[in-house]
Amino acid sequence: MVLAYGWSVVALPLAIALLVGLVGRFLGRGIAYVSALAPAWVLFYGIVACFEVLSAAEKGGVLARGAAVWLPAAGDGGMAVGWAVDGLTGLMLVVVGMVALLVMVFSSGYMAGERGLPRYFATLSLFTASMSLLVLADGFLGLFIGWELVGACSYLLIGFWFTKPAAAKAAVKAFLTTRVGDIGLLLALALLWREVGDLSYAAVFGMASALPGAVLTSVSLLLLFGAVGKSAQFPLHIWLPDAMEGPTPVSALIHAATMVAAGVFLIVRIWPLYSLSATAAMVTLAIGGFTAIAAACAAAAQRDIKKVLAYSTISQLGFMFAALGAGAWEAALFHLVTHAMFKALLFLGSGSVIHGCGGVQDVYEMGGLFKRMPITGATWAVGALALAGVPPLAGFFSKDEILHGVWGVQPLWAAVLFGASLLTAFYVARTTRLAFFGTYRGAGHPHEGGPEMQLPLLVLAVGAAIFGVTGGVIAALIGGHHGDLDPGIALASAGIAIVGLLSGWFTAASASDPGPSTSTGKLIIIARGGWGGDALVNAMLVGPVTRASALLDVFVEGSLINRIAEGTGPAARRLGRGFTSLQSGDAQWYAIMSGAGAVALLALVAYLGRGF
């Protein structure tokens, strides 16, 4: 029985990370294929788990589990870290394993000739292990450990080209921003520990309905804060566009398909708890809806092909959050899966484009690539249409389910999401036309990558095309409900997609940047910068903290505490003689001081000894 070895899904990638990190130098090009063993095992395990769940009589149950005491305590059993496999875990393992496998294969071509490949593949394997732990954990503690570790891997991989100052900066920014969110998660854990006394999902869910409302709301909001940080939702979205400084395959894996979706996964995972708080649901819906449309606007204004995809990712994650806020958790998970397919495809496609154009990322310097890179172009087109929500590709079905879910709860926010859909189709068409059609405006010689780069594109294109039919399967895996297509919504959404695509297509006819001269141009530049989120955070957080620290250093530490300590005041001069007289070596002064100490001690002993 394979499922009993669930821990191996974490342990094997970990072992491979260690192996690749230590002896990767001697593996040559084979390093990618050794590393690929890890996600392959994860994928296999996930598929087995999914089949087991689907064939089981009772859906939604745990198939296998294990635990080890991590922090023993004499008073009680201690805190355990454990793993458990159910439908959701299986599904996530399939997504993680599949994308990671394809990304590693793609990397063997994309990263060929780079320095530091052992570091790259070791970190990717470590990421696979951490992400597996995150989804496999049977409680908040294991989740948190995986959660932090994927963040660290993301840090290391964004900063892979660390000699580029922008990459180094982006890595730190990504880690710090997500860590702000992690505080929420950590506090939620602390609160749950205090209220429940156990951090395993089973125990928490068992107690959930008995918890006071304030606690439920606090926990849900804190967890939401953590999820917002990880999934780059407003206002903690600022790190994701910068994270594009990392290698493109990394963006595909971490910043499109898996890690950034961890926030959505978290809320789906703890749905029995989360669904109890109406406040949290409202906030989630608002954050998701707002992020979806704001990020879509920003995406429409980008020049950098990867930044388009980054903002698009933020926007699509906003759709998922909105779905969660509306209670349509099955739809959110469904969209997570389809999004992983088509967004990973688009990222890898953009990687192929960047690779082919010799490192150029500006869409205004591309054009006409469809003819020169037919496979990339064709697969990109599939992914783009899926993202835009054109039937019958995957994105259409999942987005439709989200819109349907939100429409039933908050029609206003559904309208916002329709707007975001329109913008999505718009920027998809604009980017596609600028990059792939028209005439080539760059200076290089665009060419298709090797078969190891084309194969993942083709596989993902198939996934992006057909995963729309998996909605029912996914709902069955997690024991949720899968509604039929709502004809009205479906029609409206398809129509909006077409309109958006057309308008985007025609906007892109002129392949030049409007520049800051017009008011539209000014707006575009603001939107391109992510609506000033960076400036806001700098002004509200980074600046004050740095300034306050500098003030503390100079005034409190320097002028107050150290001055008292060194005794420069007149009253302390006598004591200061003791400090400084080492230079003068005044032994007699020391003798006087020790004599005084002895006298004081005698006096004390005499005082204390009175009673005897």
Added chain:
Amino acid sequence: MSVESAVFTVLGIVAVAGGLATVFAADVSRMAIGLGAFLLAVAGFFVYWGATFLGVAQLFVYVGGVLVLMLFAIMLVHRTPDGSPRLETRHDVSAVAVAGGLFVMVVTALSGVVPDTVDHGLVTGTTELAEALLGPMLAHFEMAGVLLLVALVVVVVIMRGGDER
């Protein structure tokens, strides 16, 4: 006032006066005389208490040895043409406080447990001393010998090192 207490008082006055001269005298020779007086007075105490051998040893070792050594040292290091130099003393309130405080503390601490005066004499001859030294105190005796030897070697090493510089 009995003869005993008179002797005690005189010896005490001499000892204290000698000690004060040692500590306060500004002149090197006066300091040496003060130290000599102090050491003699201590030897006198020993003899007065009947510890004759100890008193004689004090007389020989200190007055005959240490004091002479000290005078030699003074002559060696204070070779100034214009007679004896002034010995500078940095009088200090804190030093007075420490010394005075210690005095008060120790005297008050010990006053209850220590007999005020020594009124009866010790009747020991050299035989008892020799028996003690070679009997129960043999280890101490040997250690004192080793100590003296070590001190001798150390002095030689220090002085030779001084020559090299």
Added chain:
Amino acid sequence: MFAVELLILVPLVGAALCVGVGRLSARASRLASLGATIASAGVLAFLAAEGIFSGVALEGWRVARDTVPFWDLRIDGLSAPLLALTALTGLVAVLASWGEHNRSSVHHALLLGLQASVTGVFLAADVVLLYVFWEAVLIPMYFLIGIWGHENRRHAAMKFFIYTFAGSAFMLVGILMAVFGIGQTDISMLVSGRTALAQPSLVFWLIAIGMLVKLPAFPVHTWLPDAHVEAPTAGSILLAGVLLKMGGYGLLRLALPISPGSFAHAGIVFAVLGIVGIIYGAALALVQSDLKRLVALSSVSHMGFVLLAISAGTERGIAGAMLVMVSHGLVAPLLFLLVGQLYVRTHTREISRFAGLGVVTPRWGSALTFGALASLGLPGLSGFPGEFLSVIEAFGAWSWPMIPAMIGVVIAAAYNLRAVREVVHGPPAEEWRALRDLDAGDLVPVMLLVAAIVVLGVCPAIVLNMSGDAFATLAELIAGGV
């Protein structure tokens, strides 16, 4: 059991041997000191095989000798992890000063003397013996800073000495009050007879002040950055690795057990000092231009977690404090070691003068990145379990008001990653193009610490199992009130 005494005797004999053979050759004295540290680690391993680490109660193993007054040694759940830490850090310190040429035999002898006296502090079961060792620790450290330190070494050495000495003066008064009030010098007898104390709170605070200076807690931490910056690498390693732990150990060993009732008002003070220390140390570390000072101030922040964890007063809280201490005893020495290795090569610690060392010296760069990630409390490395427990337990005890500590957690990530970004990342600075990377000899202590950090991070149970029910006993004592 004689082996327990060997833990103190072996380094002392090693120190004597070191000075003795130092006349023959510096190499011989280095080997002697290495042999002594390995031997004491071996003694500890032997004791471990005898089952001394497998969860012993507060009483633990005792060795007392009637011939030597106050000589009474004990290994129990509180001291066992710190003894292991001392043995490891001592070894690392000797390896780190392998290249010391200035009077190297005396240097190594002092390191060994320091190890012996710190071991003595952790072993002492008698309060007088503990105090003697406590003060004995100061002497070798004073000379290590004062002779082998950097530019302002004398000032730093004096400041270190005066601060800790003044702290231990308070502690001595407290100890004397306890000893005279109870009429015992044996620590466990002091604890069992504690009801005889007239003013337990006064005793508690007198002892606690000494410990807080040693820890150090805000606002009496200012000796620490100076001492660290000026100390030689091995001195910093031992200072951060084990000397600071004496403060936390003293709180758990003396102050709390003798007067657990004082915890009712002391807990909140510890919590406030801890939280302020966490934020203050982190904020200061954020703006330092000297790499070593940055690491030193991060110690202040980490020790804040120790206080915060203790302030919860629960079994897990105290366990968290112990885990933070042990972890910091591994991470800070690693960082000091790396900064020292950099200083030997470049003679500067100015952060702004470095850039891109990850390209020039990839091994050093990777090690520093690792150290930074460990220092910011990444799960899987040693920093996480302790910080996690301290946050969880402090929240349980103090609820929402402890949230400011979380700001410190974020700033901790900021200053650690800032150091990595400015020193390791970026385009390589021309100045250091020819910098030598770590060689095999340099890597040995680094890898020792790295391995320990990973092992402790993955399996914190090692430390907790050593301690057995010691924390639970303490927590019960605190809960009991009197």
Added chain:
Amino acid sequence: MSLLVIAVGLFCIGLYGVLTRRDLVAILASIEVMLGSATLLLVGLAVAGRTVQGSEGMVEGVGLMVIVLAAAEAAVGLALVISVSRRFKTTRIDEIVKVRG
């Protein structure tokens, strides 16, 4: 005047000298005063408090030890003073410190 007051007083006088004298020879002389007073107290108390028969020899023996100790100390101390004066051309400790830096 009791023995205690005399002996302890002499000790404190010597201590004061050690604390305030600026010349190494004078400091050494003050130390001799301290040692002498300690011997005085030791022997005096032993004589006064003698109760065990047959221990008479011990009293003098211990006194002798102290004298031997003091003599050794004086010899080493004076050797150091001479060595220092050769090197620094002075025996005043403040000047020695100034030269040393």
